[in-house]
Amino acid sequence: MITVALPKGALLKDSIRLLQAIGLDFSAFLEVGNRQLQITDPTNTARALLVRNSDVSVYVEYGQAQLGVVGYDVLREKSANVAQLVDLGFGQCRMSVAVKASSPYRSSLELPLNGRVASKFVRCAHDYFQSLDLPVEIIPLYGSVELGPITGMSEAIVDLVATGNTLRENGLIEIDVLFQSTARLIAHPLSYRLDTDGLYNCVEQIRKQVSQPVAT
């Protein structure tokens, strides 16, 4: 039986809708007050695990799930050893550099040498500033990254931006985009190669639903 790791939060509804379209019903996860973390679909053909967005790739990498749905931002940050198969199109957002609107900086290259950048995405931020050859100190934060520039702890942040409302509410503006992100279908590489439990067919059905090429 195939196991699919599904992400809690913003990507869950669309992930479940997509799997329903290929005949797998995990909508019990969406019921108010749901406390289950693993369920089997009513036709008894697949199982789903409900995990944190940032844990999906761990379950797939270790083979505890053969398939998973996860944001490209998380894949980039964790550089997990998983097969990235289909760009699912939903969950659009971008990884951006933002600064205080009142600051003089209007591009990453204008940031001061050895300045500070707060981010939940430490690896993405590090790789980006290294590619610019701009030495900065990355400050790892887990929440409310926008407090970095507001309190003066950092000149900039690297964070996910969807609507831009959080930035605006906090007096910040985007000055550069590192990359665009969407939800991706990932698979355990060996299971996919060996076509365990009809995995290949399942992926093809999802690919047809999405009917668009893999983007990276």
Next chain:
Amino acid sequence: MITVALPKGALLKDSIRLLQAIGLDFSAFLEVGNRQLQITDPTNTARALLVRNSDVSVYVEYGQAQLGVVGYDVLREKSANVAQLVDLGFGQCRMSVAVKASSPYRSSLELPLNGRVASKFVRCAHDYFQSLDLPVEIIPLYGSVELGPITGMSEAIVDLVATGNTLRENGLIEIDVLFQSTARLIAHPLSYRLDTDGLYNCVEQIRKQVSQPVAT
């Protein structure tokens, strides 16, 4: 003006009650629907930042807050460069090793060589198993760590236990305790040494409220 970093979540209420006892009122953070992340107390003598539990030590380490309240578990995990001043007594819990109740393991040393341990507290788990001279693979997870043993991904977990209800609900049992944890008052080391903005007096007032020695 002194800035205090306060942790969202379980420790917030007791932290605010403690500061009220020394005349600083940040209860606005507790109002339903509060979206403010920084407020000044009504007497205009101190400011508070509302941040994630795991970010408190970052704000204090970088001097954006001179004081902070944070769980000892986070201090151990992050080994932040901050001065640990007072054991505040509240927020009691313990860092424990747990396994499936149906497993044969009844102590950490009975776990299989090169077994897997899932944890949010990667450093604590690593240090503990190293001190036992037991080689294990630590699997970093961000949420629902109990799914590790349930799905068979790991033999054990290292996680915080307060009441033990989550373990019981998931058919897990504690087999060892790494350490006990409570909330701690921390300070920016240089600010404390230089007694910036009357920091020393403020700490002494808190110490009197708690009236118990520093525990580590």
